[in-house]
Amino acid sequence: xxxxxxxxxxxxxxxxxxxxxxxxxxxxxxxxxxxxxxxxxxxxxxxxxxxxxxxxxxxxxxxxxxxxxxxxxxxxxxxxxxxxxxxxxxxxxxxxxxxxxxxxxxxxxxxxxxxxxxxxxxxxxxxxxxxxxxxxxxxxxxxxxxxxxxxxxxxxxxxxxxxxxxxxxxxxxxxxxxxxxxxxxxxxxxxxxxxxxxxxxxxxxxxxxxxxxxxxxxxxxxxxxxxxxxxxxxxxxxxxxxxxxxxxxxxxxxxxxxxxxxxxxxxxxxxxxxxxxxxxxxxxxxxxxxxxxxxxxxxxxxxxxxxxxxxxxxxxxxxxx
RNA sequence: AGGGGCGUAGCUCAAUUGGCAGAGCGCUGGUCUCCAAAACCAGAGGUUGCGAGUUCGAUUCCCGCCGCCCCUGCCA
Numbered sequence: 001x002x003x004x005x006x007x008x009x010x011x012x013x014x015x016x017x018x019x020x021x022x023x024x025x026x027x028x029x030x031x032x033x034x035x036x037x038x039x040x041x042x043x044x045x046x047x048x049x050x051x052x053x054x055x056x057x058x059x060x061x062x063x064x065x066x067x068x069x070x071x072x073x074x075x076x077x078x079x080x081x082x083x084x085x086x087x088x089x090x091x092x093x094x095x096x097x098x099x100x101x102x103x104x105x106x107x108x109x110x111x112x113x114x115x116x117x118x119x120x121x122x123x124x125x126x127x128x129x130x131x132x133x134x135x136x137x138x139x140x141x142x143x144x145x146x147x148x149x150x151x152x153x154x155x156x157x158x159x160x161x162x163x164x165x166x167x168x169x170x171x172x173x174x175x176x177x178x179x180x181x182x183x184x185x186x187x188x189x190x191x192x193x194x195x196x197x198x199x200x201x202x203x204x205x206x207x208x209x210x211x212x213x214x215x216x217x218x219x220x221x222x223x224x225x226x227x228x229x230x231x232x233x234x235x236x237x238x239x240x241x242x243x244x245x246x247x248x249x250x251x252x253x254x255x256x257x258x259x260x261x262x263x264x265x266x267x268x269x270x271x272x273x274x275x276x277x278x279x280x281x282x283x284x285x286x287x288x289x290x291x292x293x294x295x296x297x298x299x300x301x302x303x304x305x306x307x308x309x310x311x312x313x314x315x316x317x318x319x320x321x
Numbered sequence: 322a323g324g325g326g327c328g329u330a331g332c333u334c335a336a337u338u339g340g341c342a343g344a345g346c347g348c349u350g351g352u353c354u355c356c357a358a359a360a361c362c363a364g365a366g367g368u369u370g371c372g373a374g375u376u377c378g379a380u381u382c383c384c385g386c387c388g389c390c391c392c393u394g395c396c397a
Contacts, residue, residue, distance in 0.1 A: 195347095216357045232356095258355030 001032045004137035004171075006039040006079065006128075009056035010046055013063050014197035016182040016190035019238050024141060024176050026068045034074035035135050035302065036064070041079045041086070041127060045120045061291055063201060066281035077298035079131065084306040089123075089130040091313055092156050095163065096126050100152060106145075129153035133168045134306045141174040164316040168309075182238065183231035185214045198235075200274060201281060211267050216259040224255035232262045239266075239273035 005025045013022060028034060038060045040053060047053045057078060069076055079085060101107065104125055132140055132153050140150055150173040157168035183189065184196025191197070198210055214232060219225065227233040227249040237245050248265065251257055284291055314320045 212356060214357070218354095218358065221355055260354090260356035263356055 001138050002035065002136060003028050003031045003033070003139045003141065003174075004035040004037075004132060004135055005141055006037045006042070006131055007060065007064075008039045008043045009053070009060035010043050011056070011192050012059060012199045012201065013067075014190060014192070014199050015235070015238070016184070016197065018067065018200050019182050021141075021143060021176060022064070022067060026064075028141060029070060029074040031139075035137065035305075036069060036074050036076045037079045037082075037131070037302070038064075038077075039079045039131070042124065045118070045124060058288070058291065061295055062281055062284045065284055065291065065294065066277045067200070068277070071294045071298060075298050075301045076294065077302045078295055081295065081299035082134070082302050082306050084303065084310045085127070085130050085134050088134050088306075088310055088313060089127045091317060091319075092129055092133070092160065093123060093126050095159055096123075096156060100155065101125060104148060104152065106149070125149045125152040126156065129156045132171050133157055134309050135302070136169040136305070136309060137171045138169060139174050140171050141176055144175055147173050147175060160313070160316075164318075167313050167316045181234055183234055185210055187215050187231045198270075201278065204271065207270065208267055211263050211270070212260075214263065221258040222255055225252045227252035232259060232266060236262065236266050236269060239269040244269065 005028075007017075007022070007025075025036060029036070038057055040057050043053060043056065047056060061076070061078070064076065065071070101122055107122060107124070128149050129152060132150075133156075140153075142150060150171065154170050157170050161167055161170075181189075184191065184194055185198065186194065186196045188194055188196060198207065202210070216232065230252070233248065233252060236248055240248065244265075248262070251261075311320070
């Protein structure tokens with residue numbers, strides 16, 4: 001079994017990213033083989049600032065390592081460090097029906113929002129297919145919004161296999177149960193595009209300000225409140241242990257205490273929850289060359305596998321003897 | 322490719338005949354609040370797409386380029 005997952009370095013990771021996806025990816029790293037890459041080629045479709053892209057890519061690497069991604073267990077690399085992916089992308093693109101891409105909702109959505117659609121955005125699912133097929137991945141953990149792209153990948157791999165003979169492993173999507181709802185500072189789903197995020201490695205002073213500004217309802221302190229329906233409690237539950245959660249729930253039901261208290265408690269558990277990761281991050285930032293070494297090692301391991309698969313595909317379609 | 326329209330703050334848009342670049346929303350800080358929200362007060366934010374030209378002076382006028390939208394064609 002080989003698990004593969006990529007993450008775009010478009011912004012710093014927030015709680016929604018972590019509890020919704022990253023944590024699960026990291027938990028899967030002890031599968032037989034795990035490949036994790038930072039999708040800088042995909043990020044290039046939106047991040048059009050060289051320094052920013054460089055910095056984002058480095059930050060993503062450091063953050064993932066700090067959050068527990070272990071290069072001993074998983075192959076961790078930067079997408080563009082394995083140029084084979086763009087070569088495979090072309091092989092796949094030659095057989096890709098336009099209609100398949102036009103049907104992808106991610107593309108339709110962006111276009112509907114008036115964003116300029118360039119060819120890179122349009123062919124994004126093909127690059128994603130190359131990402132997956134290049135490493136013979138069996139399992140791709142994704143949120144449900146990405147399931148369609150996995151289907152595209154299977155379609156492309158299937159038709160290539162049909163035309164040129166068995167070449168690619170057909171991957172399966174592993175749909176990540178969104179076990180926990182992660183609301184943002186306005187109570188809506190936490191998302192960069194809603195500008196309501198709390199970042200995992202936010203400076204603590206800033207985190208405090210953001211938490212204190214989380215929107216609440218206007219009920220007075222005295223009222224008893226139902227904890228499950230409150231987004232402050234939902235956030236608290238993500239990071240509190242069982243006894244803390246019970247205690248907080250009891251406080252809600254009893255009434256007589258206010259949201260200000262909950263926010264302070266939330267800041268407390270959030271600080272504790274990510275404290276070790278923060279320390280690890282500090283240590284890594286102090287030694288950037290160590291991070292680069294990890295990425296270089298990951299790239300060379302990834303390229304070994306990628307070279308095999310690309311050669312197989314090139315032979316199948318007649319590009320090499 | 323030809324014709325037309327557009328390009329100004331993060332967003333939507335103003336700016337008289339060519340005369341100190343503005344408003345709303347958003348953002349930041351403050352008052353208030355258990356914390357917020359609302360309300361009120363204050364503040365930050367700009368190479369006016371890029372480049373050249375005319376002019377004492379260009380967001381405004383002329384020329385070139387780039388990008389986006391519409392119409393009409395052309396090619397495969």
